[in-house]
Amino acid sequence: MPVVEMTxxxxxxxxxLQGRTISVPAGSVAExxxxxxxxxxxxxxYVLDEQGALRRHVTVSVNDTLVIDRMHLxxxxxxxxTVYIFQALSGG
Amino acid sequence: MSDTLLLGTRxxxxxxxxxxxxxxxxxxxxxxxxxxxxARDPRDGTLWASLxxxxxxxxxxxxxxxxxxxxxxxxPRFPKGARYIVKYLPTPDxxxxxxxxxxxxxxxxxxKIWTLxxxxxxxxxxxxxxxxxxxxxxSDDGGDSWALNRxxxxxxxxxxxxxxxxxxxxxxxxxxxxxxxYGVFEPGIHSIVVDPSAGDHLHxxxxxxxxxxxxxxxxxxxxxxxxxxxxxxxxxAAEWGHDPHCVTACPGQPDHLxxxxxxxxxxxxxxxxxxxxxxxxxxxxxxGFPVVADAHDGRTAWVxxxxxxxxxxxxxxxxxVARTxxxxxxxQTFRxxxxxxxxxxxxxxxxxxxxxxxxxxGSTTGNLYLSEDRGESWRCLGNNFPPIYSVxxx
Numbered sequence: 001m002p003v004v005e006m007t008x009x010x011x012x013x014x015x016x017l018q019g020r021t022i023s024v025p026a027g028s029v030a031e032x033x034x035x036x037x038x039x040x041x042x043x044x045x046y047v048l049d050e051q052g053a054l055r056r057h058v059t060v061s062v063n064d065t066l067v068i069d070r071m072h073l074x075x076x077x078x079x080x081x082t083v084y085i086f087q088a089l090s091g092g
Numbered sequence: 093m094s095d096t097l098l099l100g101t102r103x104x105x106x107x108x109x110x111x112x113x114x115x116x117x118x119x120x121x122x123x124x125x126x127x128x129x130x131a132r133d134p135r136d137g138t139l140w141a142s143l144x145x146x147x148x149x150x151x152x153x154x155x156x157x158x159x160x161x162x163x164x165x166x167x168p169r170f171p172k173g174a175r176y177i178v179k180y181l182p183t184p185d186x187x188x189x190x191x192x193x194x195x196x197x198x199x200x201x202x203x204k205i206w207t208l209x210x211x212x213x214x215x216x217x218x219x220x221x222x223x224x225x226x227x228x229x230x231s232d233d234g235g236d237s238w239a240l241n242r243x244x245x246x247x248x249x250x251x252x253x254x255x256x257x258x259x260x261x262x263x264x265x266x267x268x269x270x271x272x273x274y275g276v277f278e279p280g281i282h283s284i285v286v287d288p289s290a291g292d293h294l295h296x297x298x299x300x301x302x303x304x305x306x307x308x309x310x311x312x313x314x315x316x317x318x319x320x321x322x323x324x325x326x327x328x329a330a331e332w333g334h335d336p337h338c339v340t341a342c343p344g345q346p347d348h349l350x351x352x353x354x355x356x357x358x359x360x361x362x363x364x365x366x367x368x369x370x371x372x373x374x375x376x377x378x379x380g381f382p383v384v385a386d387a388h389d390g391r392t393a394w395v396x397x398x399x400x401x402x403x404x405x406x407x408x409x410x411x412x413v414a415r416t417x418x419x420x421x422x423x424q425t426f427r428x429x430x431x432x433x434x435x436x437x438x439x440x441x442x443x444x445x446x447x448x449x450x451x452x453x454g455s456t457t458g459n460l461y462l463s464e465d466r467g468e469s470w471r472c473l474g475n476n477f478p479p480i481y482s483v484x485x486x
Contacts (some may be wrong), residue, residue, distance in 0.1 A: 004441070055148065056274070
């Protein structure tokens with residue numbers, strides 16, 4: 001099964017995700033995020049807007065390839081893939 | 093008078109309590125998260141904070157134990173099918189008289205929850221949220237769920253009902269500079285005034301469109317911008333396109349409303365049906381963001397003037413507060429206790445509040461000032477707060 005790794009900043013809001021291996025069924029990135037939502041209710045709202053698109057300053061990659069379809073998240077996640085969720089850095 | 097202050101700051105929610113030792117801040121809540129607005133619901137004491145995570149979107153947080161703990165609640169979100177007509181910042185060759193082109197549509201998403209307001213005492217659970225891009229949201233269950241006010245979203249001044257089809261009119265609402273932080277140029281609702289004597293009577297202020305009024309609980313809306321001026325446009329008295337920075341009303345005389353914008357201080361004593369310019373530029377009372385009205389006397393109001401428009405800082409390095417008690421015919425300025433040299437503070441639209449004889453304001457420079465005598469003298473409550481976006485007595 002694919003695994004999900006993410007920026008530690010998200011553990012502040014979803015401590016139940018910290019320190020565990022997050023395994024989800026293979027499928028599209030959208031399906032992976034839906035699976036995460038069942039583990040951590042409210043998670044989707046942190047990375048997606050209400051139209052289902054990736055938030056402007058959120059980046060997702062499958063292995064080392066950034067997802068192309070930021071609107072519908074149709075990029076495929078293979079059985080042995082790793083999905084990374086991270087944010088653009090900003091200061092101030 | 094209230095003995096609690098809530099600050100929405102660049103780095104979290106700060107609560108100050110007044111005790112025998114004076115005003116003391118508690119440990120910051122929502123540490124590190126920008127807070128657009130924080131306020132206390134006077135009906136049940138619930139504290140509210142609007143969070144603006146840079147990466148993770150807008151959120152709402154609520155405390156039902158006076159700030160000891162906070163819980164995240166489902167924030168306002170646009171329903172499927174909510175669209176708007178995109179605007180862009182005017183370019184140097186912008187021709188305001190050119191015919192409108194084909195509208196460009198975008199699906200709506202909440203960029204910022206700019207303000208919150210509470211229903212009347214007899215409207216249990218009623219809350220309002222004003223957002224960028226120009227959506228008014230209503231909750232009737234104490235903030236557990238929110239619904240878009242569609243009559244305002246679908247107003248003919250925005251192009252009509254885009255849920256059901258193409259635009260039936262031109263979008264007359266322009267963008268607010270505050271939306272540039274989100275990479276867009278869209279309007280925002282920053283002021284929601286609930287008539288204390290009639291909960292279904294509302295005014296909202298939109299940057300950049302103007303003031304609208306509803307007398308039927310938000311089922312219909314009418315523009316209320318007669319008398320407003322936009323000196324920077326070919327037609328300064330155009331119906332739409334005004335940029336009220338903040339609109340407020342006297343609770344005891346709700347037909348008395350105040351606002352300040354790029355082109356002056358404006359006052360209405362007939363429920364916003366007619367505005368008149370009451371600023372005195374030679375006295376420095378002209379440009380600024382916040383305005384508050386006395387609780388009982390609608391002719392009495394306070395502003396914290398600034399230098400217009402591109403500089404946006406204290407005038408000549410000195411910070412002062414101005415008060416009128418005759419509907420803006422004359423203004424008194426007060427400087428006692430405020431810095432008069434090398435002050436560059438700007439006080440944003442939600443960062444001045446009043447509770448009885450007390451007033452308080454905070455600046456983007458992180459300074460917080462309190463008056464116990466209706467603004468005539470001031471003392472500093474701290475110089476090292478984060479940039480302050482909102483100040484509300486609790």
